[in-house]
Amino acid sequence: MSNTILWLRAETKAYEERTPVTPSVAQKLIDAGFELVVERSTARVFADEDYAAAGCVLAEAGAWRKSPEQAIILGLKELDPAFGPFTRRHVHFAHVYKEQAGWQGTLEAFRQGGGTLYDLEYLVDDQGRRVAAFGYWAGFVGAATAVLAYAGQQQRKLPSLDALSAWPDRDALIVEVQEQLSQSCALPGALPSALVIGALGRCGRGACELLQACDLQVTQWDMNETAAGGPFDEVLTHHLLINCVFVGAPNPPFTTHNHLLCDQRTLSVIADVSCDPTGQFNPLPIYHSCTTMDHPVARLLESAGKAPALDLIAIDHLPSLLPRESSEDFANQLLPHLLTLNQLDTGIWRRAESVFQHHVDRLSTCSANSERYQSDEQ
Template identity: 45%
Template sequence: EYLLDQNGRRVAAFGYWAGYAGAAVALKCLAAQMRGGIAGPLTVYRSKDALEVDVAADLGNARPTVIVIGAMGRVGTGARDLCTSLGLSVTGWDMAETAHGGPFPEVLQHDVFLNCILAAPGCPVFVPASATTDPRALRVIGDIACDPTSEFSPIKVYDRTTTWNAPALRVHDTPPLDVTAIDNLPSLLPAESSEDYAAQLLPSLLQLNDPSAHVWCGAGEEFDRQTAPMRKDMP
């Protein structure tokens, strides 16, 4: 995470496939809910095509509405692409749409909300605690950013991550509201996520012996900053 380009952006990240897989899991949670149940264990998929076929079969003729916040980033782009591949209606929000700080009643007007923004100071609340009992169409929250224990979490209806064995956490019964928040989503698509990450990282690896390469100079400087206290105490 310390390999950054000149704009401070990570040169390699799993974000796109986290978004893609996270959107798929949220839709599977919705499909299970529509059948009167709750989502069961997940499994690895051989390809994104296999994942799309599985989600499409789960949804059947249902065409839920989806809102993605953080839609222009890596994670949000992956989430939008999965939904678009299934022919779903997607509302994409980013900084411009959330700059006013809330409240955001539009989130509750969609069937599925996909959060692709990391919790950080100043992050607005997209889903307040009152959302469980407020009038809403919202049935599933996919917290792809997955930071429920942070005081800055924009989703206030849950407090713990979910797992591959139990991907959905029901936070309200009538009408149902499920949250899915899994912290290793790219593992659902190991082939695509690994190949993509390797392709992103390769140009920087080829500069490893270049002492002037920005990526490695920056990483070295960060290493020195982090280890300075330890070196100070060394004899």
């Protein structure tokens, strides 16, 4: 086959060490006949030299903007619309199809540049199932941070969780969580209970496995338990709530601010792994912005009567705290489909392009409310 140029760009989002293409996956793509250019990055969890050893051509960060027009630009997280107008074909998580903040500006940048977005979240098989996701690791890390925050509360730390940085692997994370629990919950029966909503999905399974590795009592809910709509009093009777559900249709929320004011509340920590504060169907409409790696917890309520203080964790890129394992898992899930990038008019790529075009077409109907877009190249 004629060489298809794949261009792995450097990520620009703070604390993002993950990648959709690991050196071992890069080697397999090159062996299959693709030409692979990798931008240098001091943040990426894999060394530039590992890509060079696999046969990749190295380029400077940001060079994708001057790459050959036929190059397919691979990335992980969204691009700032200021980098547009976007020409070429791009593969990454854009977070724009559910009307998240800034969605119109991003799509307008693609429309002005004539580029195409193949959103990683919308790469689905013919049954509508996603072909690659970080969900397991998001749930795993989200549950871990919830337990660490709970342990911090018991130790009277304020904030209950310090700034976060990546762990070397899942075992190191489990050990730290277990150590913090043993220090803060030494008495029999003092371990926290947890409610995981969305327990049967990839994200929920990751959360449950972390909690079970720490010998915690876990209540597992999925669609059957939430079908009637909330608010749910069971949310209040657990120490930890791990939300692993991204709701895409109107439904009564799992809890509300007034619901949380109950003086019999046991709930101390909410980890909203799905993290959709600006989404119109957010099942936890109790906060307005995400927390960050530097400031991972937000105090929602102070203690009052018998009800403890309530902290929120809502970080939108939790798997980056286990960057090596989450990247290896994701890249291996994605590989069979990357190998078909020379056939963009078929299968998952054609479906993803159709979704993109549908949402670009929506811009004309939303023009009255569209965000003003300007390129930094003007």
